[in-house]
Amino acid sequence: MNSVDDLQLAFDTSDLAAELALAHFTSGVTATLKADGTPVTEADRAVERLLRETLSQARPDDAFLGEELGQLGESDRVWILDPIDGTGFFSRGDPNWRIHIVLEVQGTTEVAVVTSPALQRCWWATRGGGSFESSWPRADGKARRLKVSATSTLADAVLDALDDESRARLPPSAARAPASPLPLVELVRGEIDAFLAERYYKWDHAPWVLLVEEAGGRFTDRTGGRASDQGGGLYSNGILHSELLASLHYPAHP
Numbered sequence: 001m002n003s004v005d006d007l008q009l010a011f012d013t014s015d016l017a018a019e020l021a022l023a024h025f026t027s028g029v030t031a032t033l034k035a036d037g038t039p040v041t042e043a044d045r046a047v048e049r050l051l052r053e054t055l056s057q058a059r060p061d062d063a064f065l066g067e068e069l070g071q072l073g074e075s076d077r078v079w080i081l082d083p084i085d086g087t088g089f090f091s092r093g094d095p096n097w098r099i100h101i102v103l104e105v106q107g108t109t110e111v112a113v114v115t116s117p118a119l120q121r122c123w124w125a126t127r128g129g130g131s132f133e134s135s136w137p138r139a140d141g142k143a144r145r146l147k148v149s150a151t152s153t154l155a156d157a158v159l160d161a162l163d164d165e166s167r168a169r170l171p172p173s174a175a176r177a178p179a180s181p182l183p184l185v186e187l188v189r190g191e192i193d194a195f196l197a198e199r200y201y202k203w204d205h206a207p208w209v210l211l212v213e214e215a216g217g218r219f220t221d222r223t224g225g226r227a228s229d230q231g232g233g234l235y236s237n238g239i240l241h242s243e244l245l246a247s248l249h250y251p252a253h254p
Helices: 003-027 042-058 087-092 164-169 183-188 202-214 241-248
Strands: 063-066 070-072 077-085 098-105 108-116 121-126 130-135 143-145 158-161 194-197 218-221 233-236
Touching: 003 042, 003 077, 003 098, 003 108, 003 121, 042 063, 042 077, 042 098, 063 202, 077 087, 077 202, 098 202, 108 202, 121 202, 130 183, 130 202, 158 164, 164 194, 183 194, 183 202, 183 233, 194 241, 202 218, 202 233, 218 241, 233 241
Parallel strands: 063 077, 158 194
Antiparallel strands: 063 070, 077 098, 098 108, 108 121, 121 130, 130 143, 194 233, 218 233
């Protein structure tokens, strides 16, 4: 097994999940609240079951960590799954939801695939192999390599954050981006320069840490590390990273 094989498996599995999720999205679903206050639908659970079944058939010795069904197995290879990222969008009929599939090997994220079936877009990255965007379903050879911006001063920067409280913590000399349902897509496209996201879970952040880093950017979690399981942190184009970390009073990046 290598990253090319694992990436193809992630693509194939994501495609199956996307078709199932689209069927639920088209027919409409009702969201209920989980114990942590986040929404869930029957589609979330059905899609995660499909992801796990498909991946485990191809990689029976691998472990899983998913938003809806928790952790299963122990292995150096762990598939991290978010069957429907953006359940609120999904349940309201808004197309800005995504399916996350990540492979972590010995604690390092090696493969990430994010598919947005209702938007007909897909983003992916492999460790050392770059970040890419294409239409979905994917057409062979028709992918765009992603690269973060080259903005080098805060006076010229465009920043975004999850909410108004977080935006208020960003340096006042930088402009604020208009609200967007896909700010990290804008970051890896080079359309904004940084995004502060200090919430959510490993399955929310894991694909984007790799996508941003492979597009030339940087990520720092709230402890000063690069882990996706510390409740988020700062994503940037890299050039502005140290200055932004200092303004946010984050620990120094190792």
